Amino acid sequence: MTNSVLIDRLGNWNPQLLRELRGRLKPHTVIAAVSFSVIFQIILLLIASPNSRPVPESCWLDLWQIITWMLPYVTFTLGSYWIVNDIGQEQKRGTLNFIRLSPCPAWQILLGKMLGVPVLLYIFLGLMVPLHCLAGLQAGVSLPLIASVYLMLPLGCAICYSVVMLCGLVSETQRTGNPPQATAFGVGAIACCAIAPLYMSWNTAITWRPLLANSEIFGYPHPVVSWFLLPINNIGVVSHTFSLVVLGTTAFLLWRILLRNFNKPRSTAIGKRQSYAILAGVEVLALGFFLPTSVVDEQNATLAAISMYVLTVMLLLVLMLTICPQRQALLEWVRYDSPGWQSLIWSDRSPLLVAVIIHLIVASALLVPWLFWIGIGTKKLVETGLLVLCTTNTILISATFVQQVCATKIRNPMGWASCGFSIWLLLAPGMLLYWELIPDRIPATAALWTLFGYGFWQFYKPTAIPFVGLGILAQWLFLAFLLRRFQKTMQKLKVGT
Structure with missing residues (x-):
C-alpha cells in the first residue's frame, strides 16, 4: 500500500521519471548495479590494504582521492552516454515527437530523463558514498570539504547533462539516421575529456582551495585567484558563493536553452x-x-x-x-x-x-x-x-x-x-x-x-x-x-x- 502511494505521487509529480524508472529498475539490473559497486569497493580496499592489515592513513587518503576524482568523471561520462543514446533511440523510433505532444510540460520530461536514465549509475555511485566519507574522515579530510564535494556534484551534473542533452537534440547525426550510439560515444568523450576536467579544475582552484589543508585532492597548493582585483578563493564562504553564482547561472541558461530546443526543434x-x-x-x-x-x-x-x-x-x-x-x-x-x-x-x-x-x-x-x-x-x-x-x-x-x-x-x-x-x-x-x-x-x-x-x-x-x-x-x-x-x-x- 505504501509503495503504491509513493508510485502514485511520483507519477503525479513527474510521469516521465516514473516511466524511466519502470523501464530500468528491473530486479536483475538493480542486483547487477549493487554487485558491481560492492565488488569495486572490495577491490579498492584490497588495493589499499593488500595484507589484510589496518589501512594506513596514507592509503585512506589515496582511496579518498580516487573516489573524489572518479565521481565526476564516471557520472559525467557514462551518464552523458546513456542520456544521449536514449534521446537518439527515442528519435529513431519516433517516440520523442510523441512525448512532445503529451500534456506534460517540457521541464518534467527533461528532468525525468536526467534523473531516470542514469538511475543505475546513481545506485552504483551512491553505494560508494559511505566508503568515500569514511576514507576522507580517516585521512583527516575536513567535513566541510566532504560536504562541498557532494554539494557541487549535482550542479556539475546539471550543467553537463544539459549540454549533452542539447547536443542530442540538435545533432545532425541523429537527424540523418546514423546510429545514435556513435553520437552518444562522441558526446561521452567530450564529457570525459572536456567537461569533467573543467569541473575539477574550477573546483580545486576556486571552490575548494580554502578547505584544502594539505593535498586532499591535488598534490600541490593553488595560488590565490582574484576577480576584478578581489580575492575569491581565500575564504570558503566567498569561494562557494562565487562558484554557486557562476555555475548556477550557467546551469539556468543551459536549462532555458534546452527547454527552447525541446519545444522548438x-x-x-x-x-x-x-x-x-x-x-x-x-x-x-x-x-x-x-x-x-x-x-x-x-x-x-x-x-x-x-x-x-x-x-x-x-x-x-x-x-x-x-x-x-x-x-x-x-x-x-x-x-x-x-x-x-x-x-x-x-x-x-x-x-x-x-x-x-x-x-x-x-x-x-x-x-x-x-x-x-x-x-x-x-x-x-x-x-x-x-x-x-x-x-x-x-x-x-x-x-x-x-x-x-x-x-x-x-x-x-x-x-x-x-x-x-x-x-x-x-x-x-x-x-x-x-x-x-x-x-x-x-x-x-x-x-x-x-x-x-x-x-x-x-x-x-x-x-x-x-x-x-x-x-x-x-x-x-x-x-x-x-x-x-x-x-x-x-x-x-x-x-x-
Missing part, C-alpha cells in the same frame, strides 16, 4: 536574446580573471589582450553557429515577416549579420575600455586599433560566409560551414606556419596572417604594422564580395528561385 539552437546575454556574461567573467595579471607589466598586459582576442573570436564563432537560421527559416522570414530593425535584431528567422554586428558592439563596449584600463590602449594605440579592426572583420567575414552557406540548398550546411572555418582559420595559417612564413622572419607575411584573422603580430613586431593594414584592406574587399553574394541569394529567395 526546428528553430535555432540559441535565441538571439540569449546569445547577447551569454556573450556579455562570459566577457565580464573573463575580463575579471584577466585583469589582475594584466596590470603587472606590459608583457602580461599584451598577453592578456591577445588571450581575450582569441577567447572573444572563439566565443563569437560558436554563438554565430548556434543562432544562424537555415534556408527554410530565411525563406519564411523574407516572405512573411514584417521587415524592420526589430525583426533583424530579435527574430530567430532573420539573417545573421545584424545580430553579429550587435554582438561586436557588445564585445567592443567591454573590451575597449578594458584595453585602456590595463594600459595597452594608451601605450599601443595603433596596435590596439588594428587588433579591434581585425577582430571585427574576421567575425563579419565568418558570419557572412556561414549565412551564405546556410542559405544555399545543400545537405548538412553546418558541416560545410565548419569545414570552411577549419580551412580559413586553421589550415591556411597552419600551412604558413609550416613554411615558416611568419612576420618574425618576413614582416610582409603579416598581411596574410591578418587576412586569415591573426592580426596580433604587430604587438611584438612593430615593423609589421603597415602590412597588417594591407591585410585589413584585403579583409574589407573579401567581405564586400561575400556581402554581394549573400544579397543576390536573398533576392533569389524572395522571388522563389
